[in-house]
Amino acid sequence: MTxxxxxTSSKPHLRWPWSKKRNVDRAVGQQPEEQPEVPTQQVDxxxxxxxxxxxxxxxxPVPVRVPSKYATPSNSExxxxxxxxxxxxxxxxxxxxxxxxTAVSSAEESSxxxxxxxxxxxxxxxxxxxxxxxxxxxxxxxxxLLQNTAPNALHDSEYRFDPPKCDEDxxxxxxxxxxxxxxxxxxxxxxxxMTGAAGSGKSALQxxxxxxCSGLDILTSTFFFSSTxxxxxxxxxxxxxxxxxxxxxxxxxxxxxxxxxxKDPLIFKKSLKTQMHRLIxxxxxxxxxxxxxxxxxALPYAILIDGLDECSDEQRQAELLETIDECLLRxxxxxxxxxxxxxxxxxxRSALEDTGYLHQKAYHIQLSDQYDASSDIRRxxxxxxxxxxxxxxxxxxxxxxxxSEEDIETLVVNASGQFIYAATVIKFVSxxxxxxxxxxxxxxxxTPEDRAQPFAALDLLYTNIVSVAKExxxxxxxxxxxxLLLRVYQILGDGSWTNRLMFSVTEVNELxxxxxxxxxxxxxxxxxxxxxxxxxxxxxxxxxxxxxxxSFVDFLDSADRSKSLFIPGSRxxxxxxxxxxxxxxRDDSSASSAVCASIRHxxxxxxxxxxxxxxxxxxxxxxxxxxxxxxxxxxxxxxxxSERDQLANPQDSLLFLKPVFDGLLSLLSxxxxxxxxxxxxxxxxxxxxxxxxTTAPEP
Numbered sequence: 021m022t023x024x025x026x027x028t029s030s031k032p033h034l035r036w037p038w039s040k041k042r043n044v045d046r047a048v049g050q051q052p053e054e055q056p057e058v059p060t061q062q063v064d065x066x067x068x069x070x071x072x073x074x075x076x077x078x079x080x081p082v083p084v085r086v087p088s089k090y091a092t093p094s095n096s097e098x099x100x101x102x103x104x105x106x107x108x109x110x111x112x113x114x115x116x117x118x119x120x121x122t123a124v125s126s127a128e129e130s131s132x133x134x135x136x137x138x139x140x141x142x143x144x145x146x147x148x149x150x151x152x153x154x155x156x157x158x159x160x161x162x163x164x165l166l167q168n169t170a171p172n173a174l175h176d177s178e179y180r181f182d183p184p185k186c187d188e189d190x191x192x193x194x195x196x197x198x199x200x201x202x203x204x205x206x207x208x209x210x211x212x213x214m215t216g217a218a219g220s221g222k223s224a225l226q227x228x229x230x231x232x233c234s235g236l237d238i239l240t241s242t243f244f245f246s247s248t249x250x251x252x253x254x255x256x257x258x259x260x261x262x263x264x265x266x267x268x269x270x271x272x273x274x275x276x277x278x279x280x281x282x283k284d285p286l287i288f289k290k291s292l293k294t295q296m297h298r299l300i301x302x303x304x305x306x307x308x309x310x311x312x313x314x315x316x317x318a319l320p321y322a323i324l325i326d327g328l329d330e331c332s333d334e335q336r337q338a339e340l341l342e343t344i345d346e347c348l349l350r351x352x353x354x355x356x357x358x359x360x361x362x363x364x365x366x367x368x369r370s371a372l373e374d375t376g377y378l379h380q381k382a383y384h385i386q387l388s389d390q391y392d393a394s395s396d397i398r399r400x401x402x403x404x405x406x407x408x409x410x411x412x413x414x415x416x417x418x419x420x421x422x423x424s425e426e427d428i429e430t431l432v433v434n435a436s437g438q439f440i441y442a443a444t445v446i447k448f449v450s451x452x453x454x455x456x457x458x459x460x461x462x463x464x465x466x467t468p469e470d471r472a473q474p475f476a477a478l479d480l481l482y483t484n485i486v487s488v489a490k491e492x493x494x495x496x497x498x499x500x501x502x503x504l505l506l507r508v509y510q511i512l513g514d515g516s517w518t519n520r521l522m523f524s525v526t527e528v529n530e531l532x533x534x535x536x537x538x539x540x541x542x543x544x545x546x547x548x549x550x551x552x553x554x555x556x557x558x559x560x561x562x563x564x565x566x567x568x569x570x571s572f573v574d575f576l577d578s579a580d581r582s583k584s585l586f587i588p589g590s591r592x593x594x595x596x597x598x599x600x601x602x603x604x605x606r607d608d609s610s611a612s613s614a615v616c617a618s619i620r621h622x623x624x625x626x627x628x629x630x631x632x633x634x635x636x637x638x639x640x641x642x643x644x645x646x647x648x649x650x651x652x653x654x655x656x657x658x659x660x661x662s663e664r665d666q667l668a669n670p671q672d673s674l675l676f677l678k679p680v681f682d683g684l685l686s687l688l689s690x691x692x693x694x695x696x697x698x699x700x701x702x703x704x705x706x707x708x709x710x711x712x713x714t715t716a717p718e719p
Contacts, residue, residue, distance in 0.1 A: 161282035162267070162274065165299075168288045169264045170257035172249055175230035175242040175324070179249075184224040184443065187403070190396035191225060194387070198229050201383060202238070202322050202357055209383040210357050211349055213372055215364040216387030217568040218481055218548040219440030222361040225387075226326040229359065233322045240320040240356065241265035245330035247484065255336045259292060262323060263299040269320055272310055276303035292339055296347040304354065321355040328362035329548070337367035341378065349381055363548030388551075388568055393437045400439075401428050404446045405456070414455040423460060430464060436569040441478060448474040468580035475571065475581065482549070482575045486585055489545035496541070504595060505542055507587045508532070510576060512596070513565040524562035525552070532599050533606070539565070 159167070172179040186195060201212050216222050223244070233239035241262040247253050267274035280298045281287055287298060308316055331337045341360075348356055362368045364386075371378040405428075409417035416422060435441040449459040463474045473479075490502040512523040512531075523531075525539035532538070543550050543565070549572050552563045567573050579586040 161278035164281045168260040170252040173243045173252040185227040211382040212359045213382045214361045214385040219438040221439035242324045245327035247330040253332045255340045259295040292343040323358045325360045329365045397442045408456045416457045438569045444477045507592045
């Protein structure tokens with residue numbers, strides 16, 4: 021039944037939402053002209069038969085129900101006065117449904133659905149807008165896909181202009197191994213994981229491989245993560261970006277991917293496994309049924325993912341690895357070979373270890389351990405600095421003797437196999453407004469007092485890594501100070517305070533009264549900067565902490581470079597001495613080799629050799645009348661360590677007979693009695709005791 025005709029004198033004329041013609045020349049607030057009454061016909065569209073029945077009906081405007089996303093009230097007043105319940109009802113409508121519409125005027129006939137008809141009313145017209153991809157409000161599946169990609173992550177993105185890559189004659193061995201694996205399509209391991217320390221050149225190698233694969237027409241897709249770029253520091257854009265590049269390879273793939281997105285516009289909110297199945301695996305399986313095998317075998321097959329550790333959420337890193345394993349590696353029908361680079365952080369490290377699910381499936385290259393980059397770094401520094409010298413207007417830089425061999429070797433040693441160090445130096449020296457000679461000298465002689473910051477890029481890298489590790493560790497161990505403990509393991513491990521005696525991580529754990537694997541939890545998120553070295557000659561074998569890069573140690577030692585992350589040596593000394601005192605009060609301290617070694621080498625060595633008959637023991641006992649029981653433990657530990665050391669190295673025993681400096685006995689007394697020490701205060705105030713200090717005899 022048609023609606024009753026109503027007057028149109030007080031409402032604006034109703035139009036189709038997609039009508040191109042607008043009545044915009046009427047003055048604001050002007051009422052539309054009254055429409056003449058003309059005979060009309062009713063059009064009844066049968067949804068089942070698609071037939072149209074036309075019946076004459078009275079003329080008059082008829083209300084229209086449309087979803088708000090396709091048509092809105094013509095002005096703000098109408099939107100405000102609209103019934104909220106009707107808005108909600110329209111919002112839930114899946115299509116565009118017209119109950120009745122008045123005939124359009126002749127001036128608008130060209131934009132109507134029935135250009136050759138006149139004087140009619142459409143009844144119950146239903147238009148499913150989701151089936152019309154050309155609508156500006158409803159992008160096609162491919163357009164939706166593009167909206168969810170990360171263009172900056174492509175290996176040839178303009179955002180990554182002049183990306184780091186290997187010089188022509190550098191990293192030849194490792195590049196050859198990588199390309200050999202990529203091209204060996206018969207190899208059962210279709211995943212290659214390359215891990216390496218921070219700044220070891222992983223991204224440069226990945227970029228080099230990407231360009232070589234692209235030149236051979238075997239590159240399917242690339243994704244370069246970056247922690248500083250919000251468009252590519254999460255996994256959300258990885259699969260859409262890979263799918264976009266895959267669809268660009270073959271039109272059939274593009275059509276299938278586009279159809280998958282159009283069928284499920286919310287696909288990008290689904291799990292990574294769902295996205296992988298619908299956007300990559302199913303389209304490719306459809307393609308295998310549509311084209312001959314020789315054509316299929318000629319398609320690109322290399323998928324490269326760089327910097328997995330740059331993804332902001334380590335749980336999502338693990339999810340991506342699991343998705344690749346389940347969806348790609350377990351499907352033998354797929355031709356893809358996947359190459360992933362990452363720092364050896366938790367997600368990839370746990371997957372590749374002996375008990376990890378990728379251990380047998382992945383070809384693993386440990387870049388920092390398997391390849392010595394020193395010769396390549398030396399060659400790169402020579403070439404780049406000589407090029408800078410030739411282009412410079414400074415005659416000193418143009419001299420064949422610049423840079424000197426000594427300068428280059430110093431830089432190579434400082435780089436410690438770290439390509440980012442060499443790249444940072446070259447970038448600093450290449451400043452066009454200064455002489456490269458002066459800039460290189462600033463690098464070689466840099467001190468905290470200098471205004472120049474040649475290592476700013478390195479410091480930012482270290483700051484980011486250490487800050488993330490600190491946050492994660494202290495969230496799990498809120499009672500511990502991550503930065504302080506890092507410095508304790510560093511200083512006790514490198515022997516700088518203990519006359520080159522290096523403490524194993526087991527001994528440090530014992531001294532601090534920590535659990536056996538405390539060091540592993542502490543270093544869990546620093547594996548790109550720190551590694552463990554096993555000394556197999558000891559029984560049982562001991563592990564020692566080793567920092568990959570000298571520049572990282574320099575960073576920790578410099579307050580100007582590490583800034584808020586800096587822990588002064590005096591605070592470390594105070595903490596270690598306090599740990600020694602607490603260890604003495606433990607019941608099992610007399611049997612602890614770590615405590616014995618700590619007391620002798622960290623506390624008493626500066627006093628001289630505390631062997632049998634040494635006047636030092638009596639002198640120290642004189643200063644500790646209230647700590648007799650504790651001091652008996654000290655004496656026992658020292659004597660046992662001294663006897664062992666003399667048996668092992670009798671020729672070196674006299675090296676420990678050093679003069680006792682004024683105040684060191686008082687420093688030790690204070691530590692033993694008060695559980696704390698302040699070396700800096702001692703250096704300023706001198707001895708804190710009035711008792712005479714007994715010195716050791718000259719050796």
